[in-house]
Amino acid sequence: MTPAIQDLYPEDFAHCFGCGRKNPAGHQLKSYVEGNEVVARFTPEPHHMAIPGFVYGGLLASLADCHAMATAAAAAEVAASRRIGDGPAPRFVTGALKVDYLKPTPLGQELEIRAHVKERSERKAVVAVTISAAGDVRVRAEAVAVRIPQTMIQS
Amino acid sequence: MTPAIQDLYPEDFAHCFGCGRKNPAGHQLKSYVEGNEVVARFTPEPHHMAIPGFVYGGLLASLADCHAMATAAAAAEVAASRRIGDGPAPRFVTGALKVDYLKPTPLGQELEIRAHVKERSERKAVVAVTISAAGDVRVRAEAVAVRIPQTMIQS
Numbered sequence: 001m002t003p004a005i006q007d008l009y010p011e012d013f014a015h016c017f018g019c020g021r022k023n024p025a026g027h028q029l030k031s032y033v034e035g036n037e038v039v040a041r042f043t044p045e046p047h048h049m050a051i052p053g054f055v056y057g058g059l060l061a062s063l064a065d066c067h068a069m070a071t072a073a074a075a076a077e078v079a080a081s082r083r084i085g086d087g088p089a090p091r092f093v094t095g096a097l098k099v100d101y102l103k104p105t106p107l108g109q110e111l112e113i114r115a116h117v118k119e120r121s122e123r124k125a126v127v128a129v130t131i132s133a134a135g136d137v138r139v140r141a142e143a144v145a146v147r148i149p150q151t152m153i154q155s
Numbered sequence: 156m157t158p159a160i161q162d163l164y165p166e167d168f169a170h171c172f173g174c175g176r177k178n179p180a181g182h183q184l185k186s187y188v189e190g191n192e193v194v195a196r197f198t199p200e201p202h203h204m205a206i207p208g209f210v211y212g213g214l215l216a217s218l219a220d221c222h223a224m225a226t227a228a229a230a231a232e233v234a235a236s237r238r239i240g241d242g243p244a245p246r247f248v249t250g251a252l253k254v255d256y257l258k259p260t261p262l263g264q265e266l267e268i269r270a271h272v273k274e275r276s277e278r279k280a281v282v283a284v285t286i287s288a289a290g291d292v293r294v295r296a297e298a299v300a301v302r303i304p305q306t307m308i309q310s
Contacts, residue, residue: 016206093259101251152206
């Protein structure tokens with residue numbers, strides 16, 4: 001099995017609250033390449049609540065966001081004729097995020113997050129994401145991923 | 156000073172991870188009516204990081220989300236000829252959320268979140284949100300707030 005995309009982010013970019021392996025207070029989302037899609041599974045904690053019984057929309061936006069950035073990174077590797085795991089994964093940041101909450105998402109079960117790249121250039125990717133619970137799509141999102149600008153890199 | 160809108164949500168709807176006063180693990184955002192706008196101030200924790208020096212986009216989406224729902228609640232009270240604080244605040248849930256990350260948001264300082272209702276009906280409101288740091292707008296968001304459906308209320 002290939003490693004999680006987030007586990008291949010360089011050390012300096014591995015502290016993200018949503019998906020950083022080096023952020024013990026964060027969600028530590030892990031996204032994996034599966035065929036032409038990227039898939040993550042995540043079970044929200046009881047405190048990730050919107051109202052009793054349902055998952056907080058801000059968490060769902062966060063999962064879509066980090067998963068989309070990982071999907072853009074995987075696609076950039078493929079475009080460069082590399083595979084995820086061949087080296088450090090390129091790091092993208094979110095330019096825009098649109099989330100449609102189609103149905104309430106029940107709390108207390110594993111969610112499946114799936115994404116694919118709709119279009120991409122060297123600098124940007126548009127990524128489509130779904131979040132499902134019990135086999136039923138609850139959230140549809142689209143993110144614009146942008147290669148991290150040099151101005152955001154602190155050395 | 157009027158109370159925070161979230162402090163007027165009924166007990167059963169006060170556990171939201173983003174803004175519930177009864178969720179000790181959550182962000183506990185507090186939004187206040189100021190003239191025709193609703194304003195909140197929030198200082199992210201060091202672990203709310205995207206990459207070193209910058210705030211996590213999923214947190215910014217979460218702040219915009221909860222603040223927009225509070226703004227819709229305040230507007231519903233005004234439309235019903237009540238003021239925030241006259242009674243429990245009506246509870247809205249997020250139908251859709253669009254976030255544009257205009258500029259990176261620096262970590263380590265207070266953010267100002269401002270919102271107003273662009274249009275509303277009895278059932279829905281469209282809310283425009285900005286998030287600023289150091290007087291400079293970093294994030295622009297728009298949320299569709301929907302009055303909580305009966306199917307989401309557990310009794």
